[in-house]
Amino acid sequence: MDNPISEIDKVRRQLMTLERPKKLKILVVDDEPDNLDLLYRTFRRDFHVLKADSGINALEVLAASGEVAVIISDQRMPEMKGTEFLSKTVPQFPDTVRIILTGFTDIEDLVEAINAGQVYKYITKPWDPGELKAVVQRAAETYDLLKQRTEELHRAHAQIALLTFLAKVTQTTPNLEASLTSIATAFSETFAADGCILQLVEKNTLVNTQGTCSNTGTIENWLDQDPLTAEAIASGKIQVSVNVPKDQKLASIAQYPDNQVQAHFIIPIIYRSEVLAVLSLQWKQPCTLREDELELIHTSAQLVAIALTSSCCIKTKI
Numbered sequence: 001m002d003n004p005i006s007e008i009d010k011v012r013r014q015l016m017t018l019e020r021p022k023k024l025k026i027l028v029v030d031d032e033p034d035n036l037d038l039l040y041r042t043f044r045r046d047f048h049v050l051k052a053d054s055g056i057n058a059l060e061v062l063a064a065s066g067e068v069a070v071i072i073s074d075q076r077m078p079e080m081k082g083t084e085f086l087s088k089t090v091p092q093f094p095d096t097v098r099i100i101l102t103g104f105t106d107i108e109d110l111v112e113a114i115n116a117g118q119v120y121k122y123i124t125k126p127w128d129p130g131e132l133k134a135v136v137q138r139a140a141e142t143y144d145l146l147k148q149r150t151e152e153l154h155r156a157h158a159q160i161a162l163l164t165f166l167a168k169v170t171q172t173t174p175n176l177e178a179s180l181t182s183i184a185t186a187f188s189e190t191f192a193a194d195g196c197i198l199q200l201v202e203k204n205t206l207v208n209t210q211g212t213c214s215n216t217g218t219i220e221n222w223l224d225q226d227p228l229t230a231e232a233i234a235s236g237k238i239q240v241s242v243n244v245p246k247d248q249k250l251a252s253i254a255q256y257p258d259n260q261v262q263a264h265f266i267i268p269i270i271y272r273s274e275v276l277a278v279l280s281l282q283w284k285q286p287c288t289l290r291e292d293e294l295e296l297i298h299t300s301a302q303l304v305a306i307a308l309t310s311s312c313c314i315k316t317k318i
């Protein structure tokens with residue numbers, strides 16, 4: 001592709017229109033109704049607040065709602081102490097930040113919990129609302145940083161796996177259609193796409209040879225009726241719609257709503273200025289790819305082109 005940086009900038013601008021800050025979820029746990037209500041009212045404007053009146057009920061809330069950024073728990077509760085409850089959340093939700101509220105001098109329990117990494121901080125009752133809000137805000141920022149680093153690590157592993165796989169494909173000459181399917185599967189998994197199609201192109205026209213992957217097991221190929229695909233082949237540049245329902249140029253294309261596709265990337269696979277194939281990445285929700293993922297798409301497309309030229313079926317063409 002002639003200018004991959006400008007193409008990334010174009011897609012980045014589209015992605016920015018989708019970014020909306022979301023309230024983090026926090027869980028407040030206290031057996032005293034007045035305290036529980038006060039905690040809820042203190043944080044409801046800044047966070048999506050879940051609440052429970054015991055450790056047992058809190059575990060049920062987490063089981064139903066999933067991970068939260070911060071848990072604020074009273075220490076002295078019937079049936080289960082706060083530190084005991086928090087310790088039970090660590091295996092499943094290691095990134096959650098935990099805060100204990102205590103009106104008693106349970107130093108031994110608190111020290112043990114803090115040393116075990118189960119408690120981020122403890123606040124004594126009666127707490128100062130301003131202090132508590134500041135502590136929870138710092139806890140939420142800590143959670144955000146932990147999640148960001150975890151996601152970056154997972155993403156790096158996925159990217160390395162994709163590039164390693166594509167590099168191996170370039171060194172072999174397997175069955176072409178099986179190779180196309182393997183590549184489509186690798187892209188689908190790396191970018192969490194709901195569907196992926198890698199279809200060959202001859203003389204700027206789609207041909208039947210293709211590889212597909214779908215999280216439902218089947219995927220309809222309607223690329224020959226897709227204006228984004230036609231433009232990608234004609235221009236040799238990536239074509240993107242990050243939010244199809246709001247894209248006027250695709251409003252009349254029935255295949256998008258029929259297949260529940262709400263975001264679509266078409267990447268032309270180019271070798272020596274010739275389009276060898278197109279790679280279609282499809283999502284059932286508006287797309288939120290990061291900048292490094294966009295750059296990976298460009299890099300990977302070049303490796304796919306090399307992989308395709310390594311196949312005897314493609315070699316006869318170029």
